[in-house]
Amino acid sequence: MQSSVDTEKRTTDTTTDRPDGRRQIGADDYPSRMGRPAELLDRVHPVVYEGGSGPLDPAQVRRFDEHGYLNVESMFSPEEVGLLDAAVSALVDDLTPSIGDAENAERLIVEPGSDAIRSIFSFHQESGPLGQVVGDDRLAGVARQLLASDVYVHQSRVNRKPGFRGEDFGWHSDFETWHTEDGMPTPRCLSASVALTDNHSFNGPLMVMPGSHRWFVTCPEPTPPRNHESSLEQQEVGVPDDDSLQTLYDRCGIEQCTGPAGSVTFFDCNLMHGSNTNISPLARRNLFVVFNSIENRLVEPFSAPDRRPNHVASRTFDVV
């Protein structure tokens, strides 16, 4: 397969057609990791696409459009949360004995210095409640409504943050990585985070900069080879610089996404977000699903020497 990464060419001429010929998207509207100083570029694509319909009311749709996220409290009942959380526990019990096996190693993130599983990728491919919930109209239906198209799962992940020593996660836009490293052409994509535990302002909840999805913050450093092998633990490239974050903060401020277990936060793939540490005793668990428009299938990476594996950036474009 021909690589579409041509940093030299992009740097000097961003209006050239992509060399792989599969998509006629002239310029790269979101150039990043090109060895150039950081910039805030205007987003050129819509957030909410016209013509969709689904479970959200017009005020919710407008809020998502303006703020880049929507927090819906108690979308899932305590009984549903109980079933999902039990399924997570069963999956963890199932996978723990084979943490080191090659077939599992890739899709698991294990707590350093212990055998505790912190994240499990591709939970949507499990049978039972975890596989079913992704297609629920309250998740996939919302994605179809906002993106006005069929959607597929770009990535799914169970996150289990421990209490007492839960780590922070620096500010980032998911789209910056999905575009540069995964070849996602445009930000016609959103994530849903389903809380399986209560999120308080004090236990390291998701923090967002409301409205920040309207700007694309470019990052200077080029992507090194096989970056994904370390970036899921500690991101080194694709990290916005302090000045850009200060500018975004001055424009947008910060909100925390809190609410009881069963709450769902939908957020645009280009929303600036992060989280502080969690020293409270309250552990946090959530299901994270990324819905990409079927019209926005991955092509070759826009600024990385190699593709990331399927479990973080699916190339199985099955409509849900």
Added chain:
Amino acid sequence: MQSSVDTEKRTTDTTTDRPDGRRQIGADDYPSRMGRPAELLDRVHPVVYEGGSGPLDPAQVRRFDEHGYLNVESMFSPEEVGLLDAAVSALVDDLTPSIGDAENAERLIVEPGSDAIRSIFSFHQESGPLGQVVGDDRLAGVARQLLASDVYVHQSRVNRKPGFRGEDFGWHSDFETWHTEDGMPTPRCLSASVALTDNHSFNGPLMVMPGSHRWFVTCPEPTPPRNHESSLEQQEVGVPDDDSLQTLYDRCGIEQCTGPAGSVTFFDCNLMHGSNTNISPLARRNLFVVFNSIENRLVEPFSAPDRRPNHVASRTFDVV
């Protein structure tokens, strides 16, 4: 001077009088770092002492008594905050060129990997606004009211937490350290934290467990020699274990102390508190003053091989 530390004796017989003979306080009511498993002991001394009078109204006094802390928003005006913050900046500018000098090294904590001053001890000994504010009736007057006695400054500190990379601070009771390492006999002591910048729930504010001041959480590990030389950067002993923190959380919950610049948080010396990291762009600065009752002067450390230096545990008992 005779040392009062006799771990062996305390472990087997906590009812013995103190060997230094200066205070006839029979048993050590707050034994910690004795090599014994962690326990939650009932506090045996009052929180608010009877007979005091001062600026707080009865409801505020009752709240401090019950919750172990009191958050008073906008106690200092923006103009006063401006003067204090300018005095902090001037002091930082004054001290920065001589960070490495022996006379300053002890009272400064410098950001690892940079020349940025994170903390300055003993600011109450400066002339100008920083020296004067400690004796302000809104600070010292509150301390005299709650402790029903004259007070002196056990410790004072300017804290400057940077934005983006502000570190977290684990759960602890100050009194545990001040008792074991500094020889503070009883918890007749409180702290005041004056916010010089806005404290939001998202930029790593002080977190407290309301009501936790009613229990003394003992810590197992004995204090190593010259512990204070590293403990101000990274606390290794005097750290409550997870089970004790879970128990306290189940009893007390967690609150964050937020408010605009000029707000003051008073908290009992035995209140369990800590803070998460601050990845937001908003830096945080505050003045921290510890008022100890003049009836509660330091004796020898209750469970440490040596005293800590004067700038962290003053033995100059000058009434303010």
